[in-house]
Amino acid sequence: MDFAHRKAKIVIELDGSQHLDSKKKDLVRTEYLVKRGWKELRFWNNEVMENTEGVAELILNTVSERLGGKRPEALPPRKRKPKPE
Secondary structure (H helix, E strand, O other): OOOEOOOOEEEEEEEEEHHHHHHHHHHHHHHHHHHHEEEEEEEEEHHHHHHHHHHHHHHHHHHHOOOOOOOOOOOOOOOHHHHHO
16 A cells, blocks of 8 residues: 555555555455445546645545544644754
């Protein structure tokens, strides 16, 4: 899996051409996760590049549904340590 949200139990897969040869393996893993309450969202790489906002919106809406209507908030940026001189 490429990304996961543990609390919402969502797995996000970004598929490239390599997944054309691993459909059976992907299906077995998907079935395993679904039986354990996870939801899988799968996107082709070109879909992410061509419709980034749409993909992000679908992910956020799905997470929100799985969290009982609570829309996740972005984490604040990490404080970076200053580089030594």
